[in-house]
Amino acid sequence: MITIKTWNIDQLCEYEPQPGYNLIGEGVLTKGSTMVIAGPPGVGKSLATSQLALSGVTGEPFFGLEIKHPYNTLLLQSENSLARLSREARALPDRDDYGNRILYAERPARGFRFSDHNFVANLQRIIQDASVGVVVIDPLNSVCPNLSLEGFLECFAVIRQAVGVGDDAPALLFIHHTRKSLGSGGALQHDVSGSYAISSVARSVFCLLPVGDSVSWSCAMLNDAQKPATSYWRINDLRFEPIEMEEVASAKDPQDTAKKDILSMLSKGPMTRKELLIALQGRLDIGRTTLYKYVAEMVEDGRVVDDKGSLSILLKDDETIRPSEKPKREDRTDESKGEDVSDLGLPSDVRPPKTPKATGRTDDSLGSDQDTDQLGLGL
Numbered sequence: 001m002i003t004i005k006t007w008n009i010d011q012l013c014e015y016e017p018q019p020g021y022n023l024i025g026e027g028v029l030t031k032g033s034t035m036v037i038a039g040p041p042g043v044g045k046s047l048a049t050s051q052l053a054l055s056g057v058t059g060e061p062f063f064g065l066e067i068k069h070p071y072n073t074l075l076l077q078s079e080n081s082l083a084r085l086s087r088e089a090r091a092l093p094d095r096d097d098y099g100n101r102i103l104y105a106e107r108p109a110r111g112f113r114f115s116d117h118n119f120v121a122n123l124q125r126i127i128q129d130a131s132v133g134v135v136v137i138d139p140l141n142s143v144c145p146n147l148s149l150e151g152f153l154e155c156f157a158v159i160r161q162a163v164g165v166g167d168d169a170p171a172l173l174f175i176h177h178t179r180k181s182l183g184s185g186g187a188l189q190h191d192v193s194g195s196y197a198i199s200s201v202a203r204s205v206f207c208l209l210p211v212g213d214s215v216s217w218s219c220a221m222l223n224d225a226q227k228p229a230t231s232y233w234r235i236n237d238l239r240f241e242p243i244e245m246e247e248v249a250s251a252k253d254p255q256d257t258a259k260k261d262i263l264s265m266l267s268k269g270p271m272t273r274k275e276l277l278i279a280l281q282g283r284l285d286i287g288r289t290t291l292y293k294y295v296a297e298m299v300e301d302g303r304v305v306d307d308k309g310s311l312s313i314l315l316k317d318d319e320t321i322r323p324s325e326k327p328k329r330e331d332r333t334d335e336s337k338g339e340d341v342s343d344l345g346l347p348s349d350v351r352p353p354k355t356p357k358a359t360g361r362t363d364d365s366l367g368s369d370q371d372t373d374q375l376g377l378g379l
Contacts, residue, residue, distance in 0.1 A: 027224030071133030
């Protein structure tokens with residue numbers, strides 16, 4: 001039997017949340033609430049969770065947000081290896097002071113299965129024994145692969161029930177991915193994959209995005225307070241440090257920067273897409289799908305030539321020449337021998353016949369819709 005508790009106006013006016021209800025910022029993360037941090041791969045989302053856990057112990061602000069009450073953190077990490085987590089842990093200051101206030105759960109062989117009664121029982125035991133105030137799930141799609149509205153709400157209900165319900169229950173933090181195209185301001189909310197479903201349960205959504213060699217921290221949604229201003233940060237010794245806008249190395253569109261790096265790499269010689277991806281690893285914070293998308297756009301607008309999978313650019317006086325700008329020969333040659341016959345003085349009826357052009361794709365077809373269909377990007 002489900003009991004429904006009711007409150008009248010006088011009771012609501014007298015209600016006071018339990019001590020420690022507000023954890024981070026003014027309504028940013030509270031007990032029993034859900035927060036989302038989203039961003040593209042490699043931007044530092046997992047590192048941000050370590051810093052959030054550290055802030056719960058030290059009281060140090062989290063991306064400029066005040067820590068309202070200390071908390072213990074349990075991180076369910078599905079992506080990063082123990083070797084990486086160990087490296088990050090060794091970089092933390094004053095490690096002897098942490099005890100069990102920051103706990104990482106090793107991913108079981110079958111994953112974090114919230115539908116498994118044994119897993120849920122063990123999880124609840126850890127939460128109770130360690131007085132966990134924040135449970136981090138990194139990434140969200142490791143436990144909720146279906147981000148349709150119905151699928152996500154069903155999955156979320158199971159997770160919330162396992163972690164606890166109510167103002168005394170731990171807060172939930174989901175680490176999630178953004179879509180390929182990133183907006184700004186309020187539009188950021190819609191750049192979070194499955195945003196319609198996620199925003200129906202999250203009280204706050206923040207996006208961590210690359211800006212040159214730095215990152216921006218922007219609030220996409222905050223239901224219970226005023227959104228904080230966007231701030232800029234740089235990773236130093238595995239920690240985020242604040243910087244002023246003037247210090248940002250490049251506030252340009254990261255897509256523009258990526259395309260310039262692609263042109264720079266292709267200026268050294270032709271490459272396949274796979275070779276280009278390998279060559280740019282560690283230089284660009286984008287994945288394979290995004291890189292291939294940029295290449296397709298550059299083939300279409302003529303900055304890159306795709307010759308049966310071999311990518312190149314044409315250089316003349318250090319400038320990129322588009323396929324339509326390739327120089328034309330003024331003299332006609334016998335293509336079978338390479339001999340110029342335009343000035344031999346032979347009558348036209350005894351000149352060697354012109355070698356017919358081979359059928360197939362011509363230079364002028366580069367960048368057409370047909371070419372982009374042949375890229376095999378699966379976009």
